[in-house]
Amino acid sequence: MISEKMKPFMANNSAIRAMFEEGKRMAAVYGRENVYDFSLGNPNVPVPQVTEAILDVVKNEDFMTLHGYMSNAGYEDVRQTIAESLNKRFGTNFSFKNLIMTVGAASGLNIILKSILNPGDEVIVFAPYFVEYNAYVRNYDGNVVVISPDTETFMPKLDEFEAKITAKTKAVIINNPNNPTGVVYDEATIKAMAAILEKKEKEFGTSIVLISDEPYRELAYGGVEVPFVTKYYHNAVVGYSYSKSLSVPGERIGYVVIPDEVDDSAALIGAATIANRVIGCVNAPSLVQKVIKYCIEHEVTVDLETYEKNRNLIYGALTEYGFTCAKPDGAFYLFVKSPVENEKEFCEVAKKHHVLVVPGSSFACPGYVRLAYCVSYEQIERSLPAFKKIAEEYGLCK
Amino acid sequence: MISEKMKPFMANNSAIRAMFEEGKRMAAVYGRENVYDFSLGNPNVPVPQVTEAILDVVKNEDFMTLHGYMSNAGYEDVRQTIAESLNKRFGTNFSFKNLIMTVGAASGLNIILKSILNPGDEVIVFAPYFVEYNAYVRNYDGNVVVISPDTETFMPKLDEFEAKITAKTKAVIINNPNNPTGVVYDEATIKAMAAILEKKEKEFGTSIVLISDEPYRELAYGGVEVPFVTKYYHNAVVGYSYSKSLSVPGERIGYVVIPDEVDDSAALIGAATIANRVIGCVNAPSLVQKVIKYCIEHEVTVDLETYEKNRNLIYGALTEYGFTCAKPDGAFYLFVKSPVENEKEFCEVAKKHHVLVVPGSSFACPGYVRLAYCVSYEQIERSLPAFKKIAEEYGLCK
Numbered sequence: 001m002i003s004e005k006m007k008p009f010m011a012n013n014s015a016i017r018a019m020f021e022e023g024k025r026m027a028a029v030y031g032r033e034n035v036y037d038f039s040l041g042n043p044n045v046p047v048p049q050v051t052e053a054i055l056d057v058v059k060n061e062d063f064m065t066l067h068g069y070m071s072n073a074g075y076e077d078v079r080q081t082i083a084e085s086l087n088k089r090f091g092t093n094f095s096f097k098n099l100i101m102t103v104g105a106a107s108g109l110n111i112i113l114k115s116i117l118n119p120g121d122e123v124i125v126f127a128p129y130f131v132e133y134n135a136y137v138r139n140y141d142g143n144v145v146v147i148s149p150d151t152e153t154f155m156p157k158l159d160e161f162e163a164k165i166t167a168k169t170k171a172v173i174i175n176n177p178n179n180p181t182g183v184v185y186d187e188a189t190i191k192a193m194a195a196i197l198e199k200k201e202k203e204f205g206t207s208i209v210l211i212s213d214e215p216y217r218e219l220a221y222g223g224v225e226v227p228f229v230t231k232y233y234h235n236a237v238v239g240y241s242y243s244k245s246l247s248v249p250g251e252r253i254g255y256v257v258i259p260d261e262v263d264d265s266a267a268l269i270g271a272a273t274i275a276n277r278v279i280g281c282v283n284a285p286s287l288v289q290k291v292i293k294y295c296i297e298h299e300v301t302v303d304l305e306t307y308e309k310n311r312n313l314i315y316g317a318l319t320e321y322g323f324t325c326a327k328p329d330g331a332f333y334l335f336v337k338s339p340v341e342n343e344k345e346f347c348e349v350a351k352k353h354h355v356l357v358v359p360g361s362s363f364a365c366p367g368y369v370r371l372a373y374c375v376s377y378e379q380i381e382r383s384l385p386a387f388k389k390i391a392e393e394y395g396l397c398k
Numbered sequence: 399m400i401s402e403k404m405k406p407f408m409a410n411n412s413a414i415r416a417m418f419e420e421g422k423r424m425a426a427v428y429g430r431e432n433v434y435d436f437s438l439g440n441p442n443v444p445v446p447q448v449t450e451a452i453l454d455v456v457k458n459e460d461f462m463t464l465h466g467y468m469s470n471a472g473y474e475d476v477r478q479t480i481a482e483s484l485n486k487r488f489g490t491n492f493s494f495k496n497l498i499m500t501v502g503a504a505s506g507l508n509i510i511l512k513s514i515l516n517p518g519d520e521v522i523v524f525a526p527y528f529v530e531y532n533a534y535v536r537n538y539d540g541n542v543v544v545i546s547p548d549t550e551t552f553m554p555k556l557d558e559f560e561a562k563i564t565a566k567t568k569a570v571i572i573n574n575p576n577n578p579t580g581v582v583y584d585e586a587t588i589k590a591m592a593a594i595l596e597k598k599e600k601e602f603g604t605s606i607v608l609i610s611d612e613p614y615r616e617l618a619y620g621g622v623e624v625p626f627v628t629k630y631y632h633n634a635v636v637g638y639s640y641s642k643s644l645s646v647p648g649e650r651i652g653y654v655v656i657p658d659e660v661d662d663s664a665a666l667i668g669a670a671t672i673a674n675r676v677i678g679c680v681n682a683p684s685l686v687q688k689v690i691k692y693c694i695e696h697e698v699t700v701d702l703e704t705y706e707k708n709r710n711l712i713y714g715a716l717t718e719y720g721f722t723c724a725k726p727d728g729a730f731y732l733f734v735k736s737p738v739e740n741e742k743e744f745c746e747v748a749k750k751h752h753v754l755v756v757p758g759s760s761f762a763c764p765g766y767v768r769l770a771y772c773v774s775y776e777q778i779e780r781s782l783p784a785f786k787k788i789a790e791e792y793g794l795c796k
Contacts, residue, residue: 001605003669010669051461107679110678116401136678247461263399271408275404280501
């Protein structure tokens with residue numbers, strides 16, 4: 001009954017699902033308070049102004065305007081509001097025509113990849129990376145080419161990147177700030193990537209699309225700047241989601257930006273708009289599009305301090321206990337070196353101490369584990385003795 | 399820049415888009431009141447209880463529960479509520495496990511097709527049909543096999559259906575009530591289709607999935623019953639959308655039902671759930687899932703009388719003027735025989751009278767045009783003199 005393409009997803013899914021089930025089982029046995037689940041990237045900080053926005057649009061918009069069909073690209077007024085906000089923040093020059101509202105960033109990546117990939121085309125990603133990219137590229141019979149991780153800095157290995165670009169390279173996906181490392185690619189890095197891409201485009205006579213997946217853009221700490229890629233490279237597109245900045249991942253709302261500078265820009269905008277319909281989304285959910293407009297006009301974002309406090313607490317404690325990890329400048333993840341080579345073994349040991357983390361092999365980077373610190377400050381506090389015991393068990397403590 | 403697979407969609411899209419642009423242009427020139435646009439299936443009857451539902455869930459649900467991630471299949475309580483409602487109405491025996499919440503019916507069809515189609519598999523459809531099915535099947539490299547229309551009754555031609563089922567037939571899509579004809583397949587028809595499918599499954603040793611696309615299920619008039627396919631055939635799945643029954647097409651909310659009786663049911667449910675994530679939807683929008691639960695609990699549906707009144711007015715007038723069309727028992731469309739063989743020519747003549755309709759060739763059934771009567775009663779009243787003049791121009795009047 002099941003198609004050949006779906007079978008590998010089902011096998012992999014079972015492994016991750018087993019971990020979630022284990023978390024539920026443990027919570028039932030030991031009590032939810034005594035299980036420290038750092039496995040999921042589900043935001044935990046409510047944004048009350050989102051509720052105000054919902055009440056406002058329900059009150060002020062006509063029913064059929066608010067809930068009816070609009071262009072497959074989304075409401076023009078919403079797209080124009082976002083365009084102007086980006087222009088103000090990043091000195092860009094977008095209009096609503098450059099924006100397509102999407103069912104989260106995941107659909108955004110899919111409509112871009114559907115629009116540009118022919119079977120056998122290559123898409124470059126940098127380990128560690130969000131493994132769903134594999135699925136998105138395979139949806140269109142593309143092949144993922146992985147650049148190995150620089151485990152010192154978790155910045156992209158540019159030599160390997162340059163060497164692996166071929167005539168078949170159609171796209172490059174970066175995720176900035178990064179899941180799972182929390183690292184932010186700085187301006188120098190983006191400029192260097194752009195120079196390599198331009199050189200290779202000339203060499204092969206091709207167009208290579210740099211896709212920047214940016215659901216964590218607003219989650220950067222201590223004044224760190226996340227460069228806006230379209231300013232540095234002509235064939236750059238941005239996929240965004242409000243899941244993290246407004247704590248609404250369930251609502252599936254985001255957008256794609258395709259600048260005029262992109263090769264065949266009008267055709268790509270047209271194709272991506274049609275792809276939004278063809279893949280079955282039709283359009284981004286309508287009410288929440290209007291909610292986004294309200295939130296931009298009222299400058300609403302999640303309270304970053306909560307995540308920054310969490311980061312400082314857990315990063316400080318873990319490094320004090322002897323764990324090794326790159327200091328995350330953004331997102332809400334910590335990518336910690338496993339004290340033993342096989343990090344799945346480490347995950348099992350952590351589990352004995354009621355700590356749930358995700359093995360790095362799920363991000364194409366074995367030997368590490370990912371902690372999602374989008375949990376309550378109290379959960380982190382309660383979990384620290386467990387982390388200390390784990391560190392002691394491995395003889396990490398100084 | 400554009401992938402080969404997207405190119406044909408772009409060519410076709412331009413033709414339809416041109417018509418919409420023409421409608422806008424005409425409204426600007428002649429005034430919106432004087433242009434009779436019957437081209438779009440966008441509901442026009444607000445459902446005020448949906449607004450009450452939104453206010454209720456925003457008030458009573460916890461922020462992160464309402465807007466956070468849930469299972470890729472949707473909230474269990476919402477799915478259970480729908481399952482129980484179906485069981486009560488149709489005597490079925492579903493639990494939440496048989497339901498997957500989807501980003502409208504379009505995504506529902508996509509996750510089913512993604513789950514079952516291998517390249518070269520055949521999917522049977524009955525002309526006239528919603529042409530987006532072509533795109534959904536091509537997304538997974540399947541081939542659409544079209545059964546020619548019975549232009550007397552617009553019921554499926556069962557002899558041709560039986561003859562065209564092969565060892566490669568993986569699925570059959572029906573749309574009941576039908577877009578664009580408004581015809582409802584009755585119980586005898588569904589039973590006959592089921593008997594043919596069972597015979598062919600035995601003959602070829604295959605599983606053939608009957609997919610019933612039912613966004614218009616609640617829009618049936620005069621006590622006409624729309625049979626629930628899973629009661630008549632073991633490999634039947636249902637794709638549903640609330641777009642029409644709650645007038646919320648922009649919200650992208652629907653579900654898929656996969657009964658336990660389907661071959662490899664658990665695997666198919668698992669695959670479709672993962673496919674929801676893999677195609678980029680991740681889950682159906684969260685707030686509106688809870689809105690659906692409220693609406694079921696409060697027995698909310700659109701006021702059918704409005705559409706039925708529209709149907710009676712336009713069907714009565716057009717047949718009186720001499721036009722020929724099957725009386726629609728459901729949906730909000732009228733499929734009218736063109737007075738000339740080339741219905742595109744007829745569309746142009748209608749346009750001169752400021753009447754906008756869609757050519758049947760867009761539904762794989764040339765020689766006919768589709769009118770969407772989900773417009774105001776007043777628009778229909780205002781448009782009748784134009785229809786009369788068109789009838790006179792073609793010498794149809796008796």
